[in-house]
Amino acid sequence: MRYGILVGALVLGIMTPAIVSAEKAPVNLGVLTCTFVKPAQDTAQKMTCGFKPAGSGAEEKYSGRIRESGQDLPAGKVVLIWAVLGPADGKMAAGSLSQRYVKTRGATAQAPLLVGETNPSIVLRSETNDGAATYDSIIRMELELTRTAA
Numbered sequence: 522m523r524y525g526i527l528v529g530a531l532v533l534g535i536m537t538p539a540i541v542s543a544e545k546a547p548v549n550l551g552v553l554t555c556t557f558v559k560p561a562q563d564t565a566q567k568m569t570c571g572f573k574p575a576g577s578g579a580e581e582k583y584s585g586r587i588r589e590s591g592q593d594l595p596a597g598k599v600v601l602i603w604a605v606l607g608p609a610d611g612k613m614a615a616g617s618l619s620q621r622y623v624k625t626r627g628a629t630a631q632a633p634l635l636v637g638e639t640n641p642s643i644v645l646r647s648e649t650n651d652g653a654a655t656y657d658s659i660i661r662m663e664l665e666l667t668r669t670a671a
Contacts, residue, residue: 547606549575549606550613550643551573551575551578551604551605552572552603552605552648553570553571553603553604553605553645554570554573554602554603555569555570555583555585555602556568556570556598556600557601558598558599566587566590569582569583569584570583570664571583576611579615579669580669581615581616581618581666581669582666582668583618583665583667584664584667585662587659587661588621588661588662588663589659589661591659591660592658602648602649603646603647603648603649604645604648605618605643605644605645606643606646607643607644608642616666617643618666619664619666620639620643620663620664621637621662622645622663623660624636624659624661633647635659647659
């Protein structure tokens with residue numbers, strides 16, 4: 522009986538570092554910049570977006586829509602910037618950002634994150650810094666690929 526426990530503990534001790542190293546932190550895949558113009562009385566926030574991959578790669582164009590926000594976004598022209606985080610291998614197929622995103626909280630000191638519903642390994646972290654937390658109130662949004670550079 523003791524021999525079985527010892528072997529089990531030894532195997533677990535050998536496997537644990539492999540399991541831990543398999544869970545790698547997401548890496549920065551690039552920057553998503555979205556622009557929209559919101560009239561004072563309009564509730565729809567349609568956006569045009571560009572994704573510039575980190576390193577090399579063609580820029581992709583997306584259309585987007587903010588579906589839900591915890592507070593009203595300001596009227597006028599607004600530019601939102603997100604760091605796109607994803608799998609540690611850093612590889613993304615064209616159009617990978619086309620999906621719905623839902624707000625979640627990271628660590629307490631971090632800004633809220635928007636996590637992909639179809640592919641949760643793609644995460645958007647707000648980088649917009651205008652001195653207000655208004656943009657952290659976005660709860661749901663979606664993106665659709667409109668064009669990739671040739």
